Amino acid sequence: MKKCLLWGPTVKIPLLDIVKMHQPIRAEILSAMEEVVDSGSFIGGSYVEQFESELAAYTGTARAVGASSGSDALLAALMALEVKPGDEIITTAFTFFGTAGAIVRLGARPVFADIDPVTFNIAPDDLEKKVSERTVGILPVHLFGQAAQMDKIDAVARENGLWVVEDAAQSIGAMYGDRMCGSMGTAGIYSFFPAKNLGCVGDGGAVVTNDHALAEKIAVLRNHGSKPRYYHRLVGGNFRLDALQAAVLSVKLPHLREWEEKRRAAAATYSRLLAESGLYVTPAEVPGNRHVFNQYELRVKRGKRDAAAARLKDAGIGHAIYYPVPLHLQECFAGLGYKRGDLPVTEQASGEVLALPILVDEDTCKHIVSVLMTV
Numbered sequence: 001m002k003k004c005l006l007w008g009p010t011v012k013i014p015l016l017d018i019v020k021m022h023q024p025i026r027a028e029i030l031s032a033m034e035e036v037v038d039s040g041s042f043i044g045g046s047y048v049e050q051f052e053s054e055l056a057a058y059t060g061t062a063r064a065v066g067a068s069s070g071s072d073a074l075l076a077a078l079m080a081l082e083v084k085p086g087d088e089i090i091t092t093a094f095t096f097f098g099t100a101g102a103i104v105r106l107g108a109r110p111v112f113a114d115i116d117p118v119t120f121n122i123a124p125d126d127l128e129k130k131v132s133e134r135t136v137g138i139l140p141v142h143l144f145g146q147a148a149q150m151d152k153i154d155a156v157a158r159e160n161g162l163w164v165v166e167d168a169a170q171s172i173g174a175m176y177g178d179r180m181c182g183s184m185g186t187a188g189i190y191s192f193f194p195a196k197n198l199g200c201v202g203d204g205g206a207v208v209t210n211d212h213a214l215a216e217k218i219a220v221l222r223n224h225g226s227k228p229r230y231y232h233r234l235v236g237g238n239f240r241l242d243a244l245q246a247a248v249l250s251v252k253l254p255h256l257r258e259w260e261e262k263r264r265a266a267a268a269t270y271s272r273l274l275a276e277s278g279l280y281v282t283p284a285e286v287p288g289n290r291h292v293f294n295q296y297e298l299r300v301k302r303g304k305r306d307a308a309a310a311r312l313k314d315a316g317i318g319h320a321i322y323y324p325v326p327l328h329l330q331e332c333f334a335g336l337g338y339k340r341g342d343l344p345v346t347e348q349a350s351g352e353v354l355a356l357p358i359l360v361d362e363d364t365c366k367h368i369v370s371v372l373m374t375v
């Protein structure tokens, strides 16, 4: 029996086996870590700068600024855009908490638009309806490894003079046509949390942008607004990416494509085997875009999601529900005044979604599907 690496119960097939994924490059990772330890250069410096230039090149952006996490990358980006109390930012409630958390930490108000039922991403029509005179920006999320409808989002932003910060925490490598998620807006953020497609060995994140002045401001803000050292023009924070994490990320980045291909192959197998099930709705891929399956997220119909999850649990198969409570119904956001029924498509998704192990071979997919078919 193997332990699930993502705080799950003891399972035979973990939701994500990061140790196994690292096995072929374990020696390279350890040698990069050893190099950093021997260099004595732990904060900032050449390892961080090297990874930042590799990331900018990979994403096709002018600048990448490393950060201590995806959450801090988002916070620093919003701080650089001078988000202030009273501002409204339109986003989705069907996402990880950090998306809206960054908005609220700056005293601004997240305004939640409903989602597209097929992609789980923000619905541009509803987004348009939510624009008010207080709106300053749009924060779309490319959820589960799939692009939001950026053309329509950009059109709303342009018409209303708004910035767009893409939360691409789950979607490095995902493409919207020929542009990478994270690279299309005013700025984009990535998370290098270990379970992300490009994960480090702890916490890490980055902001990417084509705006040099914005990148510079974010770089200053992540270091307590200090430039030159001990002279502070801005109040920032400690949002820095560690050299150790940057060195590991430099080792892993060249392998990202090959891991994506494995994820895509498993997704294709699941989708083929479940196509006729009647109970499961498999994730749709939008033609022309590239889904990188940070999560393979099924919908389970007829109110049977929890029964399917229980069946997987009994069979020792890792799984997860992303996300059981949408953000507009979270207790800490009660003051925003939302109630059940306000975002029907989001609420329905929360009751139906079920994520399956994704970095697994064809036989494992077949076994998982055979268990799902018993529901």
Ligand SMILES: Cc1ncc(COP(=O)(O)O)c(C=O)c1O
Pocket: 069, 070, 071, 072, 095, 096, 098, 099, 141, 167, 169, 170, 190, 191, 192, 193, 203, 204, 205
């Ligand atoms: C959509 C989304 N936004 C933001 C974050 C925050 O990233 P981190 O965990 O690196 O702070 C995550 C990570 O879980 C995420 O999935």
